Amino acid sequence: MTHHAVLYLLYLFGFFHKGLPALIQTQHTVMVSVGNEACLNCRLVQSKDVLQVTWQKLSPEGERNVATFNKYYGQRVNADFRDKVEFKDAGLQNCSIVFRRVTEQDEGCYRCMFNTYPEGALKVSTCLRLYELHEPVLHVESNSAEEAVVSCSATGRPAPTVTLRVLQQDLHLSNYSSVSVTNTNSTVTVTSTAVLSGFHDDRTQVGCAVRVLSGPQKEVLMMIPEVKQSSADALKSDDGDHYFTWIIVLFVVLAFICLAVITVLFLRKRRHSSSHKDSEATKTPQKPTEHPHEQKTPLMQQVNEHVRQRMSTGKRHKRNSPKTSSPSVKCQLFPTNESI
Known part of the structure; x- marks a missing residue:
């Protein structure tokens, strides 16, 4: 096998690609948030005779083909990625794929490879990174x-x-x-x-x-908000703190209510005291009630007193004087017609 044939095989299988990535334009990192779409793109700077473009996912276990676009057979998406990946620009000089509804399983690095003739495989890698912000x-x-x-x-x-x-x-x-x-x-x-x-x-x-x-x-x-004022300044300013304003209003209302209640109670107490004094003043002192039989006029009291004195004097005189015969007494008490 000649020296030129060995070089061709090395290019074909991608073992010799020093300086070749400069021939391909791509993004080294594509950032996308979870659930959105991500587009991976690669484009040849110089026109080449490309037979096929291949996208591969790189992993520690090896490479897996994701999608290919062939000059004769067109585009094809691998069965494992059919529900996830589709071609956006299917071309031999410019090829891009789109990931729909990106998840954490889609995160990683992907390789874009142009199989050209006679240079062989031209490769470049781009990484898909998920972010959340x-x-x-x-x-x-x-x-x-x-x-x-x-x-x-x-x-x-x-x-x-x-x-x-x-x-x-x-x-x-x-x-x-x-x-x-x-x-x-x-x-x-x-x-x-x-x-x-x-x-x-x-x-x-x-x-x-x-x-x-x-x-x-x-x-x-x-x-930047306005500088906060002290409570005293806030009460004087129309733009003061509403919190302190409402507290002051509440205290004023409560003080007014308390003053009104105290005033009403004071007026009621004063009115009650005045009415009590007036009723006491209008009442006359009551004399002790005498027995109906003991109520007598002053003239009758004097006559009775005089009679009692006479009777007591007569009794004493009767006890001290000699007894008289009853006829004389009867004559004195009941005079006859002859004496008259």
């Missing part, structure tokens, strides 16, 4: 007009990169810190915190950008 959550706490604490949290897989920035040029962030927490579903939550120094108002804007590997970036922006 949720919307970032930005929080700003302004303690004074010259300082604010900015924090941003993002959850993804693998661990996302969190970047804080301020849109006003004369302000800067300092004292950066970052904390990572691995969740039960293999995602990672990263929280970055920084201090915004320098005078700022409610028109100052800060932003948080997050990214997973080389995937698309997500960013949120927020205006």
Whole structure:
């Protein structure tokens, strides 16, 4: 076998491909989120006589054919990938395939191989990487007009990169810190915190950008809130804290109700006391009730008293004087006609 024939066989079987990947354009890494579509593409920079284009999945166990496009037989997808892969651009110079509803089983590296004549196989690899990235959550706490604490949290897989920035040029962030927490579903939550120094108002804007590997970036922006006021200032300001305002209103209402109740009770007590005094004043003192038989006029009392005295005197005189005959007594008591 001649030297040229050996070189041709080496090219044909892909054992000699030094410098050949530069002839093929492709993405080294394709990032896609779970459940979306992923497109793998490879294109020859120089026109070659291509007999067949083959896509293979690389694994520690070896290579598995995914799909092929032949000059004479057209496109063909392997049975294990028919429900997953389809051709997007089926051509001998430019060939791309699409993965539908990507899952973790689809993650890995794939090889695009152009079988050319007479050079042989031209190969290049591209890797499909899955990622998960949720919307970032930005929080700003302004303690004074010259300082604010900015924090941003993002959850993804693998661990996302969190970047804080301020849109006003004369302000800067300092004292950066970052904390990572691995969740039960293999995602990672990263929280970055920084201090915004320098005078700022409610028109100052800060932003948080997050990214997973080389995937698309997500960013949120927020205006710095107004500086929180003390409770005394909040009561004087129309834009004060509504929480303290409602507390003051509640206290005022309760105080008014208590004052009204006390006033009503006081008025009732005073009215009751006045009515009691008036009733006592209108009542006349009651004299002790005498027995009906003992009620006598003053004249009768004098006559009775005089009679009692006479009777008591007569009794004493009768006891002391000599007895007289009854006829004389009878004459004195009942005078006859002759004496008259």
